[in-house]
Amino acid sequence: MHALLDAAMGRYRHNPTCVVQILREVQEQAGWIAPAALSYIAEQLGLPRARVEGVVGFYSFLHAQPVGRYRVLFSDNITDRMQGAEALLDALCRKLWVERGKTSEDGLVSVDTTSCTGLCDQGPGLLVNGRAIARASRERIEAIGELILARRPLAEWPPELFSIADNVRREDLLLGSRPEPGAAIRAALARGAGATLDEVQASRLCGRGGAGFATGLKWAACRDAPIQNVQGASRFVVCNADEGEPGTFKDRVLLARHADLVFEGMTVAALAVGARKGFLYLRGEYRYLLEAIEETLARRRAAGLLGGDICGSAGFDFDIAVHLGAGAYVCGEESALIESLEGKRGIPRNRPPYPVTHGYLRQPTVVNNVETFCAAAWIALHGGESFRAVGTPKSAGTKLLSVSGDCERPGIYEYPFGVTVREILRDCGAASVQAVQVGGPSGTCIDATEIDRRLAFEDLASAGAFMVFDETRDMFEVARNFAHFFAHESCGFCTPCRVGTAMLADAMDKLHGGHGSQHDLNEIHRLNRLLQATAHCGLGHTACNPILDTFRRFRPAYERRLSSFDFEPAFDLDGALAEARRMTGRDDAGAHLAAEP
């Protein structure tokens, strides 16, 4: 056991800031982090044991208790559900004689759900020991069940099971350009660092991760921020590939097909801000991309596009390391991502100060989305003016959309900003549309009367998710799924989000069960107001959006669930007597409580 641990720690030079990476590798090989292993890692890295235990406890994919040799996790996004994930999960549980969420008695297998795995265009998606599998079907689930029962190592499973499609349906600026590796860097070097930043500012590129902050401003602030005087100090460039927003999968495709463009953009950023070190923070669900990404990085190093004196430019040193996430949506928030990079629980920091001045290791740090770096590379090549010529006056360039749900051609669509929802729906082959969730659960839900609205920062801002719901879908259930997502992904740092998201999920379940009253709707609104006003980060602020949006537009979906009473008990009264009935064997009238108040 110690050999395995020593090897994992050795790969990261016993650097305590890499503890998440070390734990993830140990987990991948040992299946879990045993108490003694945890103690040994903490001791060797010079960290308090409890802090390492706290890290393990934070991330969904790290386990301090033994889990099955095969750990099957079904993606639980609403689109997976619409594609039949729940029935498939039940079928697999039956086949394997295992109860959902519990490890089988022989320790062979556990089956459970996980937050959206980013395979919405080819779902239902699932993870087996962290490996992504798309297009789950009766046949494929049957085959997976057989492989598990036969105890076949994952490496021997048919490779076809793990094939993931790119499904690129519409190309524009970014997806249509395949520049020679190094071309954008050479263009930036020819222009000079300052002029390159000027081009990015002139392009009016804004962040593609959802918040839409001006990239040029961010880079300039980072370049101008002083480096804290400690050993090995540097500015940092971080690529946020923690694509956790349910319904979003464009970064997966960019990293699968255009990894060079991503790294090109990061290197251009490094030149512009004066960074020597970069990170790609890749969500754990995309673990299967790691080998190919490392190959691309190695190839770029060999070609002089990473490392020392890049493209022969003396003193331009920059390299990129890949850090894998371990199952925590909140790490998509940039300061939480940095905490995670530093080997900590992914808790969003108090701001100010912001990462551009005090980021990774308290040094000036640029954090941008995968797509933003691709756009930056394009701008380095073609100039800011030509980028700005695309899109709308307030939203320059193009946007990649991850289209899923009720449509004939789900996949990746790249459009100039300003495209209407109507055009997208036509292109993807959506009919009888009831609603579109733009930007995922933390975005906006619109109904069929709003499809002439435009995808742009000035109208419908979006990180890229575009989930289509036709008239057969129950929009209350969509909101309930999202409420559970937020409760599951709340980091728990602040009171309103920790307790409030749990209460919201609870209240939605109460309505779902037909036990909700007007009183419960009022409580939901009270929680929404509280979260919006007091939550620590964007997760809490937006956790109520799905409920607010769907309640406004699809109110009958809520009202038809309400009981006729003004008040309904907080729990199932008759159900609370079930245990006593079982123990006493009684079933008389007095052993029940009727629903009426």
Next chain:
Amino acid sequence: MSDTQTFLLDGEEVPFAPGQTVIQAALAAGRYIPHLCYHPEFKPHGSCKVCTVRADGRTAAACTLPAQAGLAVESETEELKELRHTLVQMLFAEGNHFCPSCEQSGNCMLQALGYELGVMTAGFRHFFPIRPVDASHPDILLDFNRCILCELCVRASCEVDDKCVFALSGRGIGKHLIVNAESGRLADTEVALSDKSLQVCPVGVILRKRVGFAVPIGQRKYDLRPIRATALESAPRGPQAPGPCPSCEEGS
């Protein structure tokens, strides 16, 4: 030229020193803003959100909000009182808070805040979580039922005692306090009775055994004076009161 700058708190000027946050300056000036996870001896944490104020129209936690000249801060408004009231209700619903059988009753900040904010009921459904106590240590009892996850013990143990006896694990509603031992028992940690971490719990999680009822119920800290008065007494006074610079805040 005087370097005393001021911001407005509910329309009245409050002086502040550079680096102070709104709550530090307010308390130093004798102005109370309800708070729970903030402690004058520690770096502001910003997790309980009870000190939420409205500054230039936007809500923010007063403990982490840097004071700025001319900032217009609202605190004693109906809206903010209502938000704080709900936050305290949530904390009561989240844990198992049975005041009559708690030896910290009367010395408990959560309880005192409940009095301050007029919290007559948790209102929400109680979670009744299952949180076994740790009585392993001969002199110290840990009753996790009352933990409000303010991290004061975590901060004190790491920053003052240099031991890191306490830490947090889990996330979301499953977040919980743990101790630094493979056994998970306090008795197997380096904790000592002289530790700062034993003195800072605002509620009744960390208890010294056999001394809990030395002062009878009814004659305790918040039985005698409301928290609004006692918080001001324990706050550093004057605009020069040291305030940790939030820019230098170290995460670990």
Next chain:
Amino acid sequence: MTERKKVRIATTSLAGCFGCHTSFLDIDERLFALLDRVEFDRSPLTDIKHCGPCDIGIVEGGICNAENVEVLREFRRQCRILVAIGACAVTGGLPAQRNHLDLGACLSEVYLTELGVVNGQIPNDPELPLPLDKVHPLHEVVKVDYFIPGCPPSAEAIWKFLGDLLAGRTPHLGHGLMQYD
């Protein structure tokens, strides 16, 4: 001069200890002043078994079994204003400290498996109310209008609360009267 109609009050204790009722009696001679203005319906003071239409219902204790639920519902149906009095009614209180225990395991241990039990049987007489798996505060079962925390609330607190309520003021206990312990 017409006599002012008396305010009709009902009180009961559910999963409680009657400590709140005892504290109520501690208002001592002020009871006489109170009785000038109120009359009692169902209450341990009157021994009336079922609650009729009332202005105010005051309920002590939490909800631990099916009978508690029925009585509480009767109070909610009959009383315009429902008041939860004391820690148990407001939070579940001491009885709710069994909530971390599994009810089935408890019954089984007490009536079947504990040392010394011979031919044990879990009581199943239909006359006995079945216990709920957890103890709950009142507001989780019915809508509650006012809460008086405390274990028990002091006589002064109860007097102040009733005084406010009877005078039509929103009841307000300040520092000293408001206590959770």
